[in-house]
Amino acid sequence: MTAIAKAVMPVAGLGTRFLSVTKAVPKEMLPVLNKPLVQYAVEEAFAAGIEQILFVNGRGKNALEDFFDHAPELEARLAESGKTALLSRIESTVPAGGQFAFVRQTKPLGFGHAVLCAKNWVQNEPFAILLPDDLMMCDQPCIKQLADQYDLSMGNMAAVVDVAPHAVSAYGVLDIASQKGDLLQTKGVVEKPTTEQAPSTKAIIGRYILHPDIFKVLETQQPGVGGEIQLTDALSRMIPTHGLTGLLVHGHRFDCGSVEGMVEAQVAYGLRDPLMGEKIRASLMRWL
Numbered sequence: 001m002t003a004i005a006k007a008v009m010p011v012a013g014l015g016t017r018f019l020s021v022t023k024a025v026p027k028e029m030l031p032v033l034n035k036p037l038v039q040y041a042v043e044e045a046f047a048a049g050i051e052q053i054l055f056v057n058g059r060g061k062n063a064l065e066d067f068f069d070h071a072p073e074l075e076a077r078l079a080e081s082g083k084t085a086l087l088s089r090i091e092s093t094v095p096a097g098g099q100f101a102f103v104r105q106t107k108p109l110g111f112g113h114a115v116l117c118a119k120n121w122v123q124n125e126p127f128a129i130l131l132p133d134d135l136m137m138c139d140q141p142c143i144k145q146l147a148d149q150y151d152l153s154m155g156n157m158a159a160v161v162d163v164a165p166h167a168v169s170a171y172g173v174l175d176i177a178s179q180k181g182d183l184l185q186t187k188g189v190v191e192k193p194t195t196e197q198a199p200s201t202k203a204i205i206g207r208y209i210l211h212p213d214i215f216k217v218l219e220t221q222q223p224g225v226g227g228e229i230q231l232t233d234a235l236s237r238m239i240p241t242h243g244l245t246g247l248l249v250h251g252h253r254f255d256c257g258s259v260e261g262m263v264e265a266q267v268a269y270g271l272r273d274p275l276m277g278e279k280i281r282a283s284l285m286r287w288l
């Protein structure tokens with residue numbers, strides 16, 4: 001096992017599926033119940049033993065940096081009025097000095113390009129990637145499931161779920177060479193295939209552990225689907241030298257990059273909430 005200390009969170013996308021709200025609010029700051037998506041991802045990373053996080057941020061997304069900073073006026077007001085539980089809740093989002101770093105992707109040239117922006121910060125060690133808009137409801141943190149299996153000799157590793165055949169066109173889909181338990185060795189990966197083109201229904205979701213050699217490959221990666229620099233294309237080029245292991249992860253993934261997935265997440269987290277669950281269940285019955 002190789003210890004994973006660093007995680008990268010690319011959050012510079014335009015979030016067009018959530019317009020109009022994403023005109024002014026970063027997608028990653030949208031809440032499920034009372035916590036923004038990015039906080040769920042940070043908690044998942046820390047629960048997996050990750051020590052440092054780099055956010056690849058874009059223009060107009062300062063709310064993310066502010067969220068992880070102190071809010072002196074608000075904190076003073078909560079302290080004065082004795083609202084200690086709320087005070088500790090907002091203080092708990094502020095990391096220890098130096099734990100978080102931010103870098104700008106000055107143009108949204110694609111997810112692969114956002115990862116390349118992390119090159120100087122990551123340097124020469126394997127690192128995790130978490131996309132906060134994939135919200136994972138798991139008994140064991142999703143990125144920990146990967147980290148527990150990862151060995152540097154594996155090269156690149158991606159979390160995988162089984163999707164319906166009609167849904168494959170939204171994902172990078174694995175062409176599987178062999179399977180051992182939950183580990184899938186791949187001979188190829190196809191970005192956003194049609195149902196007919198898809199080599200399987202095993203789809204990559206937004207959790208990875210990557211070999212630092214990915215950066216050399218991304219430096220020469222040409223734009224792919226949608227005119228964007230795709231991480232999947234770089235992973236595909238590395239298969240002959242580094243391999244690509246898919247891990248079928250245990251738990252449920254909510255696609256909170258889509259309105260439908262976000263609504264599903266709100267309902268699921270709401271129903272499971274110990275304080276509000278019963279009330280929400282009763283209210284929802286009215287609409288069924």
Ligand code: UTP
Binds near residue numbers: 110
């Ligand atoms: P998406 O494919 O979900 O794109 O990006 P998007 O722009 O966020 O959303 P839509 O499709 O327009 O609604 C996957 C992840 O990669 C990041 C996004 O922030 C998201 O976490 N990303 C994407 C970047 O950081 N930079 C990019 O240029 C593109």
